[in-house]
Amino acid sequence: MLPEQVLPYGFLFVYAAFGISGFILGWVAQRGNYCFVNAMSSVFTTRSYDRFGALLILFGGSALMTALLIVTGVVPAVDQYYDNYFSGWYIVVGALIFGFGATMAGGCNLSMLYRSASGYVQNWFELVGMMVGTYIFAVIIWPFQSYTMSQGILSTTMGAYEEYLPYNIFHSISSWSVGVTALALGVPFIALGLYLQHKTRSKRLIEYGSAVGATLPMPTRAASSPVGPRFPSPALGTAGRDFLGEAKEILLLRRPYGANLSTVLLAGALLLVFVAGAGYTFNYLVITSSDGGRFLEYGFLPFGVNLALQTPWYDDALPILDPSVLMVVMLIVGAFLASYLSGDLKLRIPRQKRRLGIGFSGGILVGIGVRTALGCNIGLLWTNFAQLGYDGMLFLAAMLVGVWIAVKVQRRLV
């Protein structure tokens, strides 16, 4: 079954939608300081689950919202599962390497891009390292990996509906099976995310209360809004402000976005491409194929070298162009503008020059990891939850292990 187009506006509309979505992604991630790796590493370093909880809400919410579009008949189910990846050893190994490398380098694929656009030189080195890592993967790992994939060695040999949880569970892709699966997947993730956030914020409230030696007021309904501050905290310092005041501060770029507001906006960007790209292209957010793969490929073009002609992986798995190119370019523009207009834009060269080397070598691991896993934290981890697949859960578990190992290593180094 081939994917069906939902909107009849053609490729120009699709590319424009991906560009707008990329801009939103860059802007929101910069304003919300949204980083998958930091969210995970803070679980092991400061025992803070606030941002990790937001990630779980993002995954669960994306699954529910895309399923809602299927159930209501806006998007056909085939557009949800058609691009589901193969699954196998490479997702676990790749996610582990990626989690380790990204933690060492100082950012996931999303934060690497928006921080690069905000002037973080270490992330420039990570980006270059990632391109080198992608090339190493293409030449050394891909021939072996593609062999195991074609032979079914610790790998499935077919993606699409065979990797689609409604089909795996109910042997059906009907609306009710999609709806029930999405509820079973999304609700627990959202509930767990909210619980973890509540736990962290309660702990922070107690710590703050004991620090100032005062009794704090009980939380109100307004305080639990996704935009406003949960409780008066030392970090926020805006106790008693009303909802409109908070919204104004955020709109005027005087305050960063909260984790949950960023989550809602990022999920909106995903839905935009999910609908606009349906039937035309891979209708999810994807950045790593472009920033790690195509940008290196493009970098060689002025010198008369076209990697797509003779280099493995580039010549059989990476189309020379797709909407994610414009998405990544606009992500950079969005992040640059957000940091510029908010006054965050600044050239940040780390004092310890070895941080640049760590960024570069971490970037190499990121490049190898994401390509081995067939996607990064955006194009596979987050996307696969929206696809109602199970690769995202494999990726999440393996990435957490990689982040944990990196935190241990960093403690030894310091």
Add this chain to the structure above:
Amino acid sequence: MSQSRPKVSRIRLVAPLILIAFAVFWYEFSIVYIPRADNQLVAQDNLAVYVTIQQVTAYLQALRLTTYATVAVGALAFSYYLVKLLRFRAADARVSGQTEPSRQEASSRQAQP
């Protein structure tokens, strides 16, 4: 005088120019190299990673629109902060012009017995 320090930092003026340069460079790069690379793939019969001409055209059209938008935003930001900087400089010059004679007066008063 502390007032002579410009209140518009250099990055406020340079950043929009970087943004404009990036947008124009990427557009120029795209129209020159990407269709050429795609045509090379057709010539070599590598259709696995080849992209249809409709997609390349759509990409270039969408990119042109986003380049216009980016350049416009960059030019707007640059103009805004340039005017702001010139206003600050003019205000600084006025303050210096007013205080300079008073300094001379003070020094001449000190010189008198």
